[in-house]
Amino acid sequence: MSSQSRKKWTGYAITSAIIISLMIITIGIYSFEEENLKNIITKNQVEIQEIITKSISKNISSELELITFELALLAESGQLQDDLGTKESNQLISQTFDRLNSISPTAQILALDKDFKVLSQASKIHNSFVGATVKGLPDLIDSEENKTKSESKILSINTSLFDEPEIAITFPIVNKETNISNGLLLVTLPSSEFFKRHGNIYDVESQFLMVMDENNVLLIHPNMENVGKNFFDDEIQHDISYNSALNEYITHVLEGNLSTVIVTLEDNIGERINSAIPVTVNGKNEFVFGVVTPTQSINQEIDEIIFLTKIQTVFLLMSTIAVLLVFMLKRSQSFKKEKLTVIGQLSSNIAHDIRNPLGTIKNAGVIIEKENNSQNKIISREINRINLSVRRISHQIEEVLNYVRTTPMILKQHSISQTIQEAVDTLDVPPDIKINIPNNDVSIRIDHEKMLIVFVNIVLNAIQSIGKNEGNVTISIRETFSNVTIEFENSGPNIPAKDLKHIFDTLFTTKLEGTGLGLSSCKNIIEQHKGTIHVVTNPVMFSIKLPNEHSNTE
Known part of the structure; x- marks a missing residue:
């Protein structure tokens, strides 16, 4: 073999050796980075999940305390102090029922005498129990530890109306003069709907929630067959193979602590991250609330990223850069989640x-x-x-x-003009500002409460824009076969071009006292209705276009 050939083959060998070495190094680096990335993201998920769990627990505690406060006001009212079964007391109970439903979906309110006979009832879904005696309730109330007869009690009860237990809150009606109990108020809430609604705020799917009452009975669980069963009974323990780590974790939470554990069970979820915390109401731990995240979804996402990056990367330098990019991408997504979580936690603390x-x-x-x-x-x-x-x-x-909040759309036929009028009626309109309501009207399918929020925000923004000057807000409705357009024109100052493109951005505001969420919420609500919203200036006019129901009935 000539010297030139030997140099040629030597060059090939060296090049091949470098390529093979780089491939081996790349595989080694990726194996290390893959494991390291999984550990970082898992740790980050635990931190985010604990923040979400604490925030939802605070929200639940706040609502239950607010419901208890409403019951205290009702129990101390003159009508119930005088007589539970009068027309006046029934009317007051119905008004309280409506207020409670604005706080949380409520099944019913019952007013019972001291023998637990129902004297009054307010409900939209339960059959009438007036005149009946509530059996078993005295034993449940007496079983509550460290409670006096003048305190509220929170229980979980089973009724024929729902497949799962209901949350029951009782509050005694004590005569102010004699300090003798005349009876009690009983409020029931569907447990599944109550807790899942709070999970929706943070986009936590209902199948990944776990709630347990103070008697260790599961009210919500990823496996619906376990609902209504005691966590520490043999049936549940057999399903979890008497897992010591999971039992120690639940025991730690029952002692009043936020706790997280990663366990693997032989079910359709496999390995999961469990975070739980007690729900404290008026100083007493009433429930255990938990969030469950399958690690399979995390690992699958990471595996896909690593696989795609391996295909694209040939040389060591490109491989290293790709890993860093993936890592930075994941961290960026984590920061975005943390930002949304902070907004959710802020709303929880405000509430x-x-x-x-x-x-x-x-x-x-x-x-x-x-x-x-x-x-x-x-x-x-x-x-x-x-x-x-x-x-x-x-x-x-x-x-x-x-x-x-993330709540389902409730679409019903409703008057647009009437909704506009309701929005205006809720606002304090200065005497120098004239609101021109449209003379014509259109009735279409909308979520009335959500659309009311949109109209209030837009009219309020117009009033604030005009300020202390004289001005007009002119509202018009135009209907075509396929769309309905609602326009809000105001005589306030023009919107600067640099602000116009950001007007619907989250947290964008030009007002000192604004939150930057009003118009962003409006845009979300309109898009939920499959409509559009835009704004023009000179003059300032917000235009909402909604689909006309006739286009859906053809």
């Missing part, structure tokens, strides 16, 4: 820490104004200022909550 005392301030203002009876003008003026401030804070809270 928990502000909404309840805000209600107390509002009620106190009503009582003071009633006692004043417009005699002292200074008090009346200051009470009016308090009410305006409460209304402003409440609006900002609702903007945040409307943004993070």
